Amino acid sequence: MAIRYSVIVPTFNRAEQLLLTLVSFDRVTYAKDQFEIIVVDDGSTDGTQALVEGFQTAVPLSYLCNDVQRGRSVTRNLGLRHAKGLYVVFCDADFLVLPEFFQVLDDCHRAYPRTVLSGIPFSWNDAYTHFYPDFSSDEKQMCRDVLTKVGLWNDEFERSDHIIPLLTPDDLINQTDRLSQLLIPEKIDPNVRKQFAKRDVAPWLKLITRCVSIKRSYLTRVGGFNEQFVKYGLEDWDLGYRLHRKKIRFHSIKQVLGYHQEHPHIYRGEDGNLENLRILFRSNGFKDPELNLLAIMPAWNDVETYKHTLRVIRRGMRSRSERTTSLLTRRTLQIAAKQLVQGKRPETYKRSLRSIRNKLRASKKKGQSAQLLSTILEKCTNIVDG
Structure with missing residues (x-):
């Protein structure tokens, strides 16, 4: 039977978050032979390979890796070359999908053919699945505020020198209400969400790779991600713009598909927006x-x-x-x-x-x-x- 979805998950030193992401995909209410997960490791040093290769699941799960860190574009393209699905889902290693994830994608692909489906802006919310010693002072304060309100804060967290799990695989497997307790109050201004949802101008801004589903043939047509982008930022909008120029439409899914696992801002890597903007102009x-x-x-x-x-x-x-x-x-x-x-x-x-x-x-x-x-x-x- 042909695979319908290829889920490409790029990762770099996100083992704790990746474990929960894989568990969330294992818990979806969708035929396990209808999708595959391709984890592409961009040179991790935290045991990611052992985690993925040892993960027990009925879902076809592949592990690919770069010998050295080469950036998000190269990493996603490596996964794309091995994808077999009719549709490719780009999902971050820190995104927890809800059980109905693929069924919602199915419904939307039928309702909006020849369209890129994006979880943005309706799946932009965050949850504290871990407490990090690398949180900044402001990030620690925000985490403390959220956890205190639900009685989960412990002063020992701030004295720890290692990552503390707040959500466990068992919580997801047993469908406890723990995740709902860890949700962060909405940080995105409603007007910002409204503008991202609109399609009248620059609809390609919806292509944010936290959670997006695209027909594989469309990605092949435009050559995947531009591998000149190495630093953080704009490689997804560059891809979205090139698809837009091919008359591919964009649609924001108006249902929550999952939650981003909050982590220290510094984990994003070096921000290359200005340098990457120059690449965007030179290319387009x-x-x-x-x-x-x-x-x-x-x-x-x-x-x-x-x-x-x-x-x-x-x-x-x-x-x-x-x-x-x-x-x-x-x-x-x-x-x-x-x-x-x-x-x-x-x-x-x-x-x-x-x-x-x-x-x-x-x-x-x-x-x-x-x-x-x-x-x-x-x-x-x-x-x-x-």
């Missing part, structure tokens, strides 16, 4: 304002402003009276992106910006598009001036 060009806008209004900092700006540009392009202003805005964004990547020709770009500013003044326009262009010109000037 400078023609699309959805990408160019990231140079001055990063969506990872403020998705509301980012999407609102794109909507103003789009409306302006459809309006005869505002089209010229919107075209100037697009040109300004292109200058910002090129300068960020190339770091050259500042005098040429400065002349271009002066010309755009003069045209804006000459037009004497005061509408929303003109106000936006004025703001973007100021931000772009800061980039060009260095």
Whole structure:
């Protein structure tokens, strides 16, 4: 029988969390011969291989590894090359799936064919499955607050030099209510969730690899992840954007599929957003304002402003009276992106910006598009001036 889902789980030194993730997949209410789990180890040194190879399950479970740490893109592509399923599910090693996980995916794939299904933003909530000595002071305080409210805090936690489990495999196997006690109050602003769920502009932002299901043939068509991305950040949006350019749609699943296991922020690795943004531009060009806008209004900092700006540009392009202003805005964004990547020709770009500013003044326009262009010109000037 053909496998329907290939679950690719990249990991690096997350053995404690990975164990619970594997247990959660073992507990799903779905035929065990209809999905496979491929754990791809990016050079762990914490016994991950022994954990995976010793894990007892009826689910087909494979272990692959890189000899040295090579980054999330290379790691996921290694798993993709071994995947057999009709659909590929990218799932983080710290994501606990709920029992109905695959049934929900089935229902949504039938309802939304030719679509990337994302657990974002409705499966963005976190749970404290472990207490870490590496938590920052603020992270320890937040954990203490959550656990104290349900009577699970112990002052000995803060004196420990090792990771303390708060949720055990037995808790998941026996379906106790322990997980519900460890849930962290919602940290994501409701307006942020709302913007990620919307599909009118930049729907590819939904491709966040915590939990996403994609037809394997689509991934093959675009060549998988761009392996130039090594540091943390943007490799998933780059993939989403390339799928978007192939007219693949995106849909946010409006049900909770699971919970992220909270861990120290430092475990993400080195943040490479600026360096990776340059890779994003070099790989995809400078023609699309959805990408160019990231140079001055990063969506990872403020998705509301980012999407609102794109909507103003789009409306302006459809309006005869505002089209010229919107075209100037697009040109300004292109200058910002090129300068960020190339770091050259500042005098040429400065002349271009002066010309755009003069045209804006000459037009004497005061509408929303003109106000936006004025703001973007100021931000772009800061980039060009260095």
